[in-house]
Amino acid sequence: MGFPFDPTRPIYLQIMEEIKKRAVRGEIPPGGQIPSVRDLAKEMGVNPNTVARAYLELEREGFVFTKRGQGTYVTQDFARIEQERERLAESARQRFLKEIESLGLNEDQKAELLRKIEEDWS
Amino acid sequence: MKPIVTLFKKEFKEHRLILFFLVVATVVLDLYLLLTGSSDSAKPLWVLAPYSGTLIILPFLLAHAFTSEWKSDTAYVLLALPIRPFWIPVLKFLALLCYAGILFGISTLGGYLVYVRFYANHVSISTADFWLLSALFYFSWTLLFFSLVTLMEAAKFSVHRYRGLLGTAVFFGTLFFWVRLSDPAVRWLDRIGHYTLTLRIEGELITQTIRFGEPLWIAITGAVLLGLAVLLFETKVEV
Amino acid sequence: MIIEVEGLWKRYPGTWALRDLSFTAKKGRVLGILGENGSGKSTLFRILAGITRPTRGKVRIFGTPITPTVKARIAYLPEVQPYYPWMTVRELLEFLAPFYPGWDPQKALNLVDFMQLPLEKKVGDLSKGQKGRLKVVVAFSWPSEIVLMDEPLGGIDPPSRKRILGALFSEFRYGEQTILISTHLVSEVEEFIEDVIYLKDGSIVLSGHADQLREERGKSLSELFEEVAT
Known part of the structure; x- marks a missing residue:
């Protein structure tokens, strides 16, 4: 039910990542409101306390801010969101490289892989 | 207050089918005897059956009222209720005492009617005395049996093993x-x-x-036994 | 600390169900008590509910020993089916209402609706899944401060489990209400539990914050349970 969590990693971190991804994707515009703690908890099928913790950490990182009595919003700072996009893309790249390294491909196989990826993205 | 009343009502409702059956049986029997009996046979004396029968049956019903809570796991709710534990035995006792009152009233009324119809020529006793004697005997023994049963049940559910044995031991020990x-x-x-x-x-x-000695002695014993049962419920009884 | 357990021992004829158990539960959070059958979970819950007495040790809830006043703030869902089988669902709710402050009859009816329970059916005639769902209706019909759920999903059909978890997630008053939930189906409540205690043979073998354990060990609560249980 809800969001496909990886139960071997802290859940609050995964919630934070999801909010960041939504902002990076543009699903939530800069300055846009993120779902309330209870709404997100319900949507993702997770304990609201964990969502609350994630929001607290996001605020500490400066990625979101809370308007008293009104809700929580993504930062209006474009650069900050851009920074996060780069960070997420970079860690995805690292994971991918690590996975490929573990296969021990040679130069030709790697070239073939790159060609296929370019095809996927065109 | 409301929670206590609610629990009392539940205790009363729980066995109302049996109460209903006993009342109906008594009424049917008494009517039958009144309509078909005669002064020269002993048949009308069967009117004593409901009187003595319920005197024996009700203590068993009271025991069942306790035991069924543990057997059907409803003790989990009962003991978790936010009330002082002593109410549990007290309310069961009172509810069954109401049953006793109802059955006493109907069986004694039946007995009185039978007496008036068939035996008033042979034995003459004032109405007040008739009812007084009937009540004295019925309620002193009922209270005693009830108290004994309540103590037996309290003892049984203060332990987890050898419950039957302990209940029997309490019974014979008290009797002794x-x-x-x-x-x-x-x-x-x-x-x-x-x-x-x-x-x-x-x-x-x-x-x-x-x-007055005997009824007083019975009342005192009853009070002591009930007191011990209440003590056990407050200190030892558990699921 | 809303619940404090100190040096708790419980003996039954022939065995010790709980051995020197000590832990605390924080207010407003969900504490998972995980363990195999026979690990002492149910005994612990019975003691916290005030229906079983400790052999040794201290239990304090809201800072005091367990009295009727304390019981009026705790909703207890035992593993067994504890309701009077001769009562209808409606009669049961009417029976319990006066005991628990803040009981909301309308809320109860809404939950009965959500759980798809037949109001006029006798409790004894309900299916296992319905009985499980009924317990949850009872628990959340009033604003209890502590909810003790002993194996709420055990032996219950998947659709009922879904409904129960759904109600749990939406009814839980996080920050105000404290939930203790025991289960051996850990994966079902993996995302709901915040703090966890693993019980084995009556003692705590592992405890901590769920996310912290995940970070430290790179394992899910479910995987840790497998490890700990062997």
Whole structure:
């Protein structure tokens, strides 16, 4: 039910990542409101306390801010969101490289892989 | 207050089918005897059956009222209720006492009607005395049996093993001490007073003295046994 | 600390169900008590609910020993089916209402609706899944401060489990209400539990914050349970 969590990693971190991804994707515009703690908890099928913790950490990182009595919003700072996009893309790249390294491909196989990826993205 | 009343109502409702059955059986039997009996047979004496029958049956029903809570796991709810534990045995006791009151009333009424119809010529006793004697006997023994049963059940559910054995031990242990102490106790209590009853049997005037000793002794024993049961519920009884 | 357990021992004839158990529960959070059958979970819950007495040790809830006043703030869902089988669902709710402050009859009816329970059916005639769902209706019909759920999903059909978890997630008053939930189906409540205690043979073998354990060990609560249980 809800969001496909990886139960071997802290859940609050995964919630934070999801909010960041939504902002990076543009699903939530800069300055846009993120779902309330209870709404997100319900949507993702997770304990609201964990969502609350994630929001607290996001605020500490400066990625979101809370308007008293009104809700929580993504930062209006474009650069900050851009920074996060780069960070997420970079860690995805690292994971991918690590996975490929573990296969021990040679130069030709790697070239073939790159060609296929370019095809996927065109 | 409301929670206690609610629990009492539940105790009363729980066995109302049995109450209903006993009431109906008594009424049917009494009507039958009134309509078909005659003064020269002993058949009308069957009117005593509901009276003595319920006196024996109700203590068993009270025991069942306790045991069924543990057997059907409803004790999990009962003991978790936000009330002082002593209410549990007290309310069951009172609910079944109400049953006793109802059955006493109907069976004694039936008995009185049978007496009036068939035996009033042979034995003459005032209405008040009839009911007084009937009540005295019925309620003193009911209270005693009820208290004994409540103590047995409280003891049983204070332990987790050998419940049946403990219940039996409490029963015989109490009986033993009660019998041993009865004579001196009753004699001592008789000093408190007596009631003189006059009746006519076959025209002859007879006086009968009812000493208060025995009913008082029964009441005291009942109170002590119930007190011990309440103590156990407050300190030892658990799921 | 809303619940404090100190040096708790419980003996039954022939065995010790709980051995020197000590832990605390924080207010407003969900504490998972995980363990195999026979690990002492149910015994612990019975003691916290005030229906079983400790052999040794201290239990304090809201800072005091367990009294009727304390019981009026705790909703207890035992593993067994504890309701009077001769009562209808409606009669049961009416029976319990006066005991628990803040009981909301309308809320109860809404939950009965959500759980798709037949109001006029006798409790004894309900299916296992319905009985499980009924317990949850009872628990959340009033604003209890502590909810003790002993194996709420055990032996219950998947659709009922879904409904129960759904109600749990939406009814839980996080920050105000404290939930203790025991289960051996850990994966079902993996995302709901915040703090966790693993019980084995009556003692705590592992405890901590769920996310912290995940970070430290790179394992899910479910995987840790497998490890700990062997």
